[in-house]
Amino acid sequence: MATGLFSGSSAKKRLVDATIEDQISEIRDEIASLAKLLSQRGTEASKSVRTRAAEASSDVRARAHDARDSAEAGLQDLLENGEALFAELRSRYAVTEKQVRHTVREHPVATLGAAAALGLLVAALIRR
Numbered sequence: 001m002a003t004g005l006f007s008g009s010s011a012k013k014r015l016v017d018a019t020i021e022d023q024i025s026e027i028r029d030e031i032a033s034l035a036k037l038l039s040q041r042g043t044e045a046s047k048s049v050r051t052r053a054a055e056a057s058s059d060v061r062a063r064a065h066d067a068r069d070s071a072e073a074g075l076q077d078l079l080e081n082g083e084a085l086f087a088e089l090r091s092r093y094a095v096t097e098k099q100v101r102h103t104v105r106e107h108p109v110a111t112l113g114a115a116a117a118l119g120l121l122v123a124a125l126i127r128r
Helices: 002-106 108-127
Strands: none
16 A cells, blocks of 8 residues: 555656646747747837838938928028129119219319318317
């Protein structure tokens, strides 16, 4: 009977060891499938991040291109306005020059008097 007791307990122990080994094997399989799933998710996330980064880069490039186009258009407008203003100033200067020459020819004495008065005024201001 003693022999039967020991042999029965070692059979139970083998059965328990077998179930533990089976459970460990199942856990290993589950861990492997979990690792595979995490790897797939990581790859998908990496692709998603790369896609979003590419979209953001494309968006930034488009905005930079639009800003450059806008700046070029603004610069062109500024140049055109500057040229128009310069032409207008040149025209006004020419008209004013003609008026001054005409006035000097018509009133030479008054022009000399005004020039002398202006000279005295400038000299008085410089002395101070």
